Amino acid sequence: MKEISPKAMEKIEALIKRYPVKRSALLEVLHIVQQEWGYIDQEGEETVAEILDLEPVRVHEVVSFYTMYERKPVGKHIIRVCRNLTCTLMGAESLISYLKRKLKVDEGGTTSDGRFTLQTVECLGACEIAPVMQVDGEFYGNLTPEKIDRILEEMK
Amino acid sequence: MSLVITPWFGKVSIDDYIKAGGYQGARKALSMSPEEVIEEVKKSNLRGRGGAGFPTGLKWSFVPKESTKPKYLCVNADEGEPGTFKDKYIIKEAPHLLIEGVIIASWAVGINTAFVYIRGEYGKFALLLERAIEEAYEKGFLGKNIFGKDFSLDLFVHRGAGAYVCGEETALIESLEGKRGNPRIRPPFPATMGLYNCPTVVNNVETLANLPAIITKGGEWFASLGVEKSGGTKLFAVSGHVKKPGIYELPMGTSLKTLIYEYAGGIRENRRLKGVIPGGSSSPILKPEEIDIPLDYDSLMKAGSMLGSGAVIVLDETTCMAKVLQVITRFYAHESCGQCTPCRQGTPWMAKIAERIVAGRGRDGDLDLLVDIARSMMGKTICPLADAAAMPVIAICEKYRDELEEHIREKRCPVERE
Ligand SMILES: Cc1cc2nc3c(=O)[nH]c(=O)nc-3n(C[C@H](O)[C@H](O)[C@H](O)COP(=O)(O)O)c2cc1C
Numbered sequence: 001m002k003e004i005s006p007k008a009m010e011k012i013e014a015l016i017k018r019y020p021v022k023r024s025a026l027l028e029v030l031h032i033v034q035q036e037w038g039y040i041d042q043e044g045e046e047t048v049a050e051i052l053d054l055e056p057v058r059v060h061e062v063v064s065f066y067t068m069y070e071r072k073p074v075g076k077h078i079i080r081v082c083r084n085l086t087c088t089l090m091g092a093e094s095l096i097s098y099l100k101r102k103l104k105v106d107e108g109g110t111t112s113d114g115r116f117t118l119q120t121v122e123c124l125g126a127c128e129i130a131p132v133m134q135v136d137g138e139f140y141g142n143l144t145p146e147k148i149d150r151i152l153e154e155m156k
Numbered sequence: 157m158s159l160v161i162t163p164w165f166g167k168v169s170i171d172d173y174i175k176a177g178g179y180q181g182a183r184k185a186l187s188m189s190p191e192e193v194i195e196e197v198k199k200s201n202l203r204g205r206g207g208a209g210f211p212t213g214l215k216w217s218f219v220p221k222e223s224t225k226p227k228y229l230c231v232n233a234d235e236g237e238p239g240t241f242k243d244k245y246i247i248k249e250a251p252h253l254l255i256e257g258v259i260i261a262s263w264a265v266g267i268n269t270a271f272v273y274i275r276g277e278y279g280k281f282a283l284l285l286e287r288a289i290e291e292a293y294e295k296g297f298l299g300k301n302i303f304g305k306d307f308s309l310d311l312f313v314h315r316g317a318g319a320y321v322c323g324e325e326t327a328l329i330e331s332l333e334g335k336r337g338n339p340r341i342r343p344p345f346p347a348t349m350g351l352y353n354c355p356t357v358v359n360n361v362e363t364l365a366n367l368p369a370i371i372t373k374g375g376e377w378f379a380s381l382g383v384e385k386s387g388g389t390k391l392f393a394v395s396g397h398v399k400k401p402g403i404y405e406l407p408m409g410t411s412l413k414t415l416i417y418e419y420a421g422g423i424r425e426n427r428r429l430k431g432v433i434p435g436g437s438s439s440p441i442l443k444p445e446e447i448d449i450p451l452d453y454d455s456l457m458k459a460g461s462m463l464g465s466g467a468v469i470v471l472d473e474t475t476c477m478a479k480v481l482q483v484i485t486r487f488y489a490h491e492s493c494g495q496c497t498p499c500r501q502g503t504p505w506m507a508k509i510a511e512r513i514v515a516g517r518g519r520d521g522d523l524d525l526l527v528d529i530a531r532s533m534m535g536k537t538i539c540p541l542a543d544a545a546a547m548p549v550i551a552i553c554e555k556y557r558d559e560l561e562e563h564i565r566e567k568r569c570p571v572e573r574e
C-alpha cells in the first residue's frame with residue numbers, strides 16, 4: 001500500500017475540519033494525494049475513500065468527472081495547451097501540432113523519457129496572452145515555436 | 157471617469173490596501189443594520205457579474221432572514237466561460253477588495269461561513285488569495301467579533317478540478333459537497349436550499365468586489381455611473397484580434413465600438429473586423445454593423461445577444477467561421493454533464509457536423525440541421541448549458557450563412573489566410 005506523507009496527512013486533517021460535512025473535503029484531498037503520488041488509481045481512490053469514510057465508488061465517480069485528476073502515471077511535467085476560441089484565433093492549432101512533433105507524442109501521451117505529458121485543455125482564463133499553455137500550473141503566453149523550445153529546454 | 161475596481165489593482169498586501177482606504181466599506185456596513193445594507197445595494201442597481209445579470213440586492217432578499225439552519229456564501233471564482241479572465245485580475249491584483257465584499261455580503265444576509273470556489277487551473281492564484289485571507293484574520297477582519305461586533309465570519313478557499321459546468325451555481329454547490337458537478341433541478345433555489353440544503357447565496361467575484369464602493373460612496377452614486385437598469389462599471393476582458401488585449405473597466409452603457417477601437421487599440425494590422433462575441437462564447441456573435449451598441453444587460457438582450465461575463469472576443473477578416481463553430485461546439489460537447497438527453501446528444505452531434513464542415517466533408521443541409529438541433533435543445537434542460545451551446549450556433553449559422561455554404565460547397569475554407 002502506498003503511503004501518504006505525515007505532512008500531507010496533517011494538511012488533510014486540517015482541511016476536513018473546515019467543512020461541516022467530511023465529504024466536502026474530497027476535491028481538495030484528491031489534489032493533495034495527486035501531488036503526493038502523481039496520479040490517482042484504484043488504490044488511490046480506496047485510500048481517499050477510507051480517509052473520508054466514503055464508499056470507493058463515490059470517490060471514483062468524482063475522479064472520473066473532473067479533468068484535472070490523472071488516473072494513470074504521467075510525465076514529470078504536465079503541459080496543458082489551450083485549444084479554445086481565442087487561442088485558436090491566435091494560432092493554437094499549429095502550436096499543438098508543433099508540440100506533438102517535437103515531443104513525438106499524441107494528445108494525452110507521455111514522452112518516452114518520461115519528462116513530459118501533453119494535454120489539450122479548454123480556456124485557461126488567460127486569453128489576453130493567447131496562445132497559452134500551462135506547464136505544472138505556471139502560465140506561458142504569446143507562444144511561438146521558439147518560445148516553446150526555450151521554455152521546455154529549461155525544464156529538467 | 158469614476159472607476160470602482162481597477163484603482164485598487166496593485167494594492168495586494170493588506171497594509172497597502174488599508175492605506176488606500178480599504179476596509180472602510182466593511183467597517184461602515186457593520187455599523188448599519190443588515191436591512192440598510194441590502195437597501196443600499198438595491199438602490200445601486202448592481203447586477204450579478206457572473207453572466208446572468210440578476211439584481212444582487214433582490215437575490216439576497218430571497219434568503220430567509222430567520223433560519224434555524226446556518227446560511228452560506230459561495231463565491232463563484234470558477235471563471236470558465238471561454239474568453240473570460242477578469243476575476244483572475246481581482247484575485248491577484250486586489251484580493252482584499254474581494255474579501256471586503258465577502259464581509260459586507262455576509263453581514264447583510266447573516267452568514268458566518270463563506271467559501272471561494274476557485275477553478276483548479278487557478279491554483280497559484282488560490283495560494284495568493286489564501287495568503288490575503290490569513291492577513292485579514294491577523295487583523296481581526298475575519299474570524300470572531302469582527303470590528304468588535306457580535307459577528308463572526310470564516311472564509312475558506314476551495315479548488316475545483318477542471319469542469320466548466322461547475323460554474324453553474326447548483327453544480328458548484330454539488331462540487332463543494334464533494335460530488336460530481338451535476339446541476340440540480342430548480343426549484344428549490346439555493347436561496348432557500350443550497351449548500352448542505354441550507355440557505356445559500358452564490359455570487360460572482362466581480363459582483364462582490366463592487367460592494368465596498370457601494371457602501372462607502374452610496375448606492376445612488378454607483379447607480380449613476382451606469383445606465384438605467386445596470387448600475388456601476390464593468391470589467392471587460394478583451395481578447396482575440398485586437399492590438400491591445402486585456403482588462404478594461406468602463407461604465408455600463410459604453411459603446412462596444414469604443415471599447416474595441418479606442419481602448420483595445422482596434423484590429424491588429426488594421427485589418428477588417430469580421431465579428432464580435434460580446435459576452436463569452438455562449439453569447440451570440442455580432443456583425444461589424446451591429447457593434448455600435450451600449451454595453452449593458454438590456455441593450456445586448458435587445459440586440460439578440462448577451463452581456464454575459466463581459467468577455468469580448470474579436471474576430472478579424474482572416475477568421476474561418478466554420479472553425480469558430482467547430483471550436484465552440486466541441487467545447488460544449490466536452491463540458492456537458494450528460495444528465496439531460498437534449499444536451500448529452502445534441503452537443504456532440506453539433507460538434508460532429510461542424511467538424512466535418514471544417515474538414516471539407518460538409519453536406520447539403522448541414523446548416524439547417526445544425527440550427528434544428530440547436531433549437532431543439534433550448535429551454536428543455538436542467539441547467540442553461542444547453543442554451544449556452546445552442547445560441548452561438550444559431551447566430552453563427554444565420555449571420556455567416558453565405559460563407560459557411562461556400563465552405564460546404566467548395567469543400568474547403570473560402571477565407572484567404574496568409
Ligand atoms: C454553464 C454555466 C457556467 C457558469 N459559469 C460561471 C462562472 O464561471 N462564474 C460565475 O460567476 N458564474 C457562472 N455562471 C453563472 C452562475 O450560475 C450564477 O448565475 C452566478 O454565479 C451568480 O452570481 P452573480 O449573481 O453574482 O452573477 C455559469 C452558469 C452556467 C449556466
Ligand code: SF4
Pocket residue numbers: 321338339491492493494495496497499500537538539540541542
Ligand atoms: S443542460 Fe447539459 S450540462 Fe446542464 S444539466 Fe443538462 S446535461 Fe448537464
Ligand code: FES
Pocket residue numbers: 082083084085086087088122123124125126127130132238239240
Ligand atoms: S481561449 Fe485559451 S486561454 Fe482562453
